[in-house]
Amino acid sequence: MWRKSKPYLLLLPATGAIILLFFGGIFDGLLKSFGYFPAIGQTDLNLAAYERLLSSGAFWESLRLTLRVAALSSLLSALIGALVAIALFFLNDAMRTKSPKAWHRLFQLPLTIPHLVAGYIIVLLFMQSGFVSRILAAIGWIDDIADFPVLVNDPFGWGIIFTYAWKEAPFVSLMLYPVLSRIHGSWREVSRVFGAGNWPFIREVVMPVMMPAWTVATFIVFVFTFSAFEVPYLLGVTYPSVLPVYSYQLYTSGTLADRPEALAINMILAAMTILLGLVTYYFSKRWNVLKGWG
C-alpha cells in the first residue's frame, strides 16, 4: 500500500501548488467574473460582467485586434518558420559531409532573447526615428524619417506582429526541423527516380510529413500571441488594445466595479484557447496526418 501510494505522496506538494495556484486562480477569477466579490459585499453570482462586456464596443474592437494580431503573427511565423525549416533541411541534404550547425545556431538565436527585449529591438529598428528609417533616409529612399510608415505603436499592430514573427518563426522551424530530419534521405532519391522535382517533392512528401507538427506549432504561436501581454503592452496603442492589455487596463483602472469585466475577459480568453485546442485536435485527427508514423 505504502509502496504504491509513495510516488503520489511525493508528488503531492508540487501538484498541490499547481492545483492551488493554477486551477485555484482560474476558479477565483471565474467566481469574480460572475460578480462574487465579498470585499465589496457582493456574494451573489450573475452574468452582468459578461453582458456588459459583450455589449461594449471596446471589447469587440479589442477582440478584433487581438484576433488580427494573433492570426497574422502566427501565419507569418508559420510561413517563415516552415521556409527556414525546409531551407535547413535541403541545406543539410546538400552539405551532408559538412555540418550546417552554424546555420542552426543562427536560427536558434531569437529563441534565447526574451520577448520584452525582442519588443525593444523592434522599437529601435522600426519606429519612425529608428534604425531602418534613418538608413532609408540616409540612402535617399525616403526624404525624411517622418515619411517612414508608422510600424510601432500603430493601431493595426504591425510592430507586435513583426516582433512575434521574428521571435516565433525560429520556434516553428525548430519544431519542424526534427520532423523533417526524419524524412529518409532515400525518399528524395525515390521521388526523383519516379519523376518528382524539388517542388513536387515538397508538396507530396515534405508538406504532409510536417503538417502535424506545423499545425501544432502554429496553434501554440496563435494561442500564445492571443493571450500574451508584454509585447502588445509595449508596442501597442492605448486604444484599441489587445484583450490581455484591455483586461489589465480594466483591472487597474481604479474602480473595483470594473474588475469582474477584467476577469470575464480572462475567462473568455481561456475558453477560446480551449476551444481552439479542440478544433486543432479535431482537424489533425481528420486529416489523418499522423497516420503511418507509428
Added chain:
Amino acid sequence: MSDLRIIDIQKRYISAQAREENPFMLHPVRLAIREGEFFSLLGPSGCGKTTLLKLVAGLLEADGGELWVGDENLTNVPPESRRFAMVFQQSLLFPHKTIEDNVAFGLKMQKVGKQQRLKAAREMLEHVGLSGFGSRFPDELSGGQQQRVALARALVANPRVLLMDEPFSALDPGLRQEMRELLSRIQKEFRVTVLFVTHDRDEAFALSDRIAVMGEGKLQQVGSARELYERPETTTVASFLGLRNILGGVIENGHFASSDKIMEAAVHLPLSDGDYFMVIRPEAIKASENGQSGHARVRGVVQEMKYGRGIYSLIVKVRKQLLECVLTIAQAEKTAVGEPIDLFVDMKEVWFLKE
C-alpha cells in the same frame, strides 16, 4: 530497339579526408543491355555496383561517359526525366500515403488523371498479389508485402528501365525465394528491361539472362550464368562465384602438372604450353569406386563434411591443398571426417585460366 547502353561511365569519389590514399573509383564501364533483358550486376560489397546503378539512375553525377536508351542520350537528363523506376533495399514507401497512392506516385508525377492512375495502381497491386490492400498504410503491411508494393510502384509507371538495388536482401530466405519467383514472372510478363544489383550469386543465377561480375570498381566479366560459372576469365571471378578449387601449375605437351604436385593429368582443351590455373568445379570431383579414364586421381583426407539440401559438401585436404567437392548422401555415408578418400577429377569439366 531501346537498348540501354552505358558507354565508359566512370566515377571517382573525392574523399572527405584528403589524406586518404586510395579513394574509391569506378573505372570506365561499357555495357549494352538489350531491351527486355534481365541483367544483373554481381559483386562483393564495395565493388561499385550500387554506384553504377545510381549513375544509371542519374542520382549520382558521372565524371565521364555517356548513357543512352535507344537513340536518346540521357547523360545530362536529370533522374526525374529519365522515365526509369527503382526498387531499393528497403521498400521506402511514403508512410503518409495509402498503398494505392504509393503505387500511383510515379503516374501522379507523370500527370496521369486520378481515376486512371488509381485504376492502374489497383491492377498492378493485383499482379503482385495484393489486391484489396490499396486503402491500407505501409505500416500495416509486412516487410515482404511492402517490397511487393515497391515493385508495383516501380512497374506501374511503365519504366524504360527498372533498376533494382538488392531489393530482397532484407527479407528472410523463404520470402526472398517467393519474391524472386514473382519478379521473374512479372519481368517476363511485362518484358521490362531490368538492371539488378546483388551480391548473392544464387539470386543472380536464378533471375538473370546475363550477369556482369564486378570487383574493385571494374567490370570483370559479362556473360550468362553458365558461361561465368563454367568459363570464368579470371581467378577473381572464379573465386567470387564460389569456385575454391584453383590449382596453379604448368601445361606442357597437353599435360597439366600442378605446382604442388598433387595432380597430373592430360588436358582436353587445345592449350599452348605455359603457366595456368586449373579451376575445378566441386561437381567435377567425384568419389572414386573404380578407375575411370579421362579422370585424374587424387587421394586426400576428409577435413569437413556439411549437409545441405540432399547433398554433402566436403573439404578434402590433399597435401597442403584444400579441395571442395560434393557427394551424394550414399557416397558420403561411406566416409567420415579424418578418413582418407580417393577422388577423381573429371578433366572434361575443368577449366584453365592463363594469368
